[in-house]
Amino acid sequence: MTAKRFFNGIFLFLILLVVLDRISGAVLEYGIYKHFDLHSNVDYLVLGSSPATLDLSKALLEKRTGKKFAFYTQLGVTTEDRLIMLKHFLSINKSKLKGVIYELTPHIFTCKGLSENSNQLLFPYMNDKVIRDYLKIKCQSKLEYYERVIFSTSRFNEMTLNFAVRGIINDRTNLKFGIVDTIGLQKEIKANNFWKITMDTDCINTFRNTVYFLKQRQLNGTFVFFPVVHILTTAEPEKIKSVEQRVQEIVKINSGNQLLNYTILFKDSTNLFFDHLHLNVDGQKEFTLIFSKYFIQVKSSFNQK
Amino acid sequence: MLFTSVNYFIFLLLIVVAYWLIPGRTPFYRNLFLLIANYFYYTWWDWRFSFLLLVLSGIAFGSAILISKSPEGNRRKYLLIISLILIFSSLFFFKYYNFFIESLGIALAGIGFSTQTRILGIILPLGVSFYTFQLSGYILDIYWEKREAERNPVTFFAFSSFFPLILSGPVERSTNLLKQMNTVARINWDDIAAGLKMILWGLFKKLVIADNLSAYINQVYQGPSGYNSVTLFFTAMLFMVQLYADFSGYSDIAIGSAKLLGFDLIKNFNLPFFAKSFADFWRKWHISLTTWLFEYIFNPLNFTLRKSKKAGIVISLFTTFFISGLWHGAAWTFIIWGLLHGTMLSVEVILNLKKRVWEKVTSKILKDFISIASTAFIFITVSLISVFFKANSAGDAFYIIGKIFSFSSGSVYIGSSSVTFFLNILVVLFLLLIEILQYRKIASLNFSETRLPIWIRWPGYASLIICIFLFGKTTAGFIYFQF
Amino acid sequence: MNDIISELNPIFRKIFNNDSIEINDTTTAGDIDGWDSLTHLDLISTIESHFNIKFRLKDLAKMNTVGSMIIIIQEKIAS
Structure with a gap:
């Protein structure tokens, strides 16, 4: 092989690579937007992390309430990520959104150690200016950032690829089977070996900013504490109380907001939990029914706006 | 600079371009450049490692010259012994000191002495097991007059620290790599292309196959008591695939990197899962180490015991594989692993099935059947033995083997996600497909030539890269870095 | 030289169990089925007892072809 032939080959191959990469990237992007209903005109946006994903059934909720919901919920997203996700969502869905359902847990202000993960969750939306500007500042390695700018498939990882594929094949079920191991959990709590609740100032500020942002956009929020297995709520009751108080103060900023606390809703039904923070398939059904019932009742108050 | 990091490829690109720009009238300047690059690379990990490598290389370089100058006799023999002791004592200290002290403590306690043993906080210098073997092999080559002692320190030190293989081999021979470093190579664009393809395939095997299998396997091996026999059996086979994808992936990146610089390293794997006997398996698995062990341990020993015929072979096999096990790690699991392989090979030698059965079969169908059945048998047995390679302790390994053979229902x-499980199966099947193509000679092992048309190959390579983008997000080290 | 070859040929036929073997100076391990490291040693020790000589490990490394093997055998017989 001559040098000329070699470099021609490399050049042609790179073109082929870029074309294939862009096509696959576009398909995956379509899939992930579809999975999170980011392009559909919905009535309500559910914003949150894994509890909102697993504890509510979109199909059942829509059937019961007769409204359309978008679930923009990803594992382990912090208050900061949620604010970006909210801005991202609003940048594409300006029209008829009536309100936002914001997931809360006792860990809402505990965000140390989650930030690494959240970049990976946002990379797939890099074509959107809101997300791109955010990531450009937040990405620690410029090399990592530009690799993802150039190659669109490199924006996905195993989890986001999973979302994209499920979006393409239209699989919307989020079911977990099994029951939480309370004995093991009790042991962990006894050994002081569990995820502690903290109140990080940055997170609290971001949460406050989110509430202001919603108010400014004239959107009402329904802030929902999702159910937690009861043993865990007894482990740090003081801290849970102070988190709840802080949330209450901030939510009050907008009188149209509502705060719902389901933390101890299932305190006597451990069998509805998959693990200490998430419901299993039975719990999902139960909780969706309870939540939709509430939603139908207060729908009128939402519509007044 | 892990082989899978972007940093490594920036480094490699700069080195390759600069290397070929250096005028190659004599190999001196290129070797000098390589030497600097090698130590830069190794120092990146830890400067103390570089110091050790420098000292050991110096010992090998000097003693080889002294040996080659000495006439036959005791002086020559003593020189050999002293230099080997110097080299292996550092390996012993870094790798085996703690294991030895601990075992000694247990043994003494067993016979009633209580001792205060002190475990030292020693870090294992990366690659030390590989380059001590390479250096001692070189000294033995000189002793056995397989080649002349290298007089040029630049060439020798570049050989002993060659960056593509410093971390985990292949264990090179002076008769191959050192010889090539004494000649001037012209740039060959076919080799460059082949090297790039090998690196790509290596990255795919490591990042997409091995690293994606590891989560499932690690989960099962964390608490084997929670799984049934089918799962444990399946995991044992899956680990064999992971180990292969991990280490052959590493080897392909190493060999491909060397190819970009115009060097042909020893082959390290040759489709081991298609082996039809244990001897065949070892001719195809970690070839550079196995041939080293056979050249410098088995053969001399077997030669000395040649009058004892089969008993001599069996003794030599057990010794060789005991050392192989110990080389892999200072733990009983590895020693048992080595001895089990030694047993299998001995049984094979004693039964001599090849002569007694295989050559007598004439029916084509029966031959095909035996060939497929023995391939499956070897893969399954090797997978079961590899439980000792992976398990956290010998106790765990025996438990797993016991549970597999309890045939519990x-x-x-499926693991934490059925999608991930499905993907895992898919990548394993893809690996199998490529290996079948290589076995059938439709695609060649080093990707230099292939019978597949360009409209399959190019999109294929591009898809491999895209898969690496999608799945290659881990920063996991290579399994063999621990050895 | 030829004497040694004619003495070696039957040994080769016996060790490798093949009556059609015809060795010459350039024959290597690759030319004969079943010439691996194990049969090689069998061959070596049969040759040793046949010619009543003793090889050294160093000699083994130099036996790349039947030709080089014969040269070493000649040296051993001579000394």
């Missing part, structure tokens, strides 16, 4: 554990 139940279906395979």
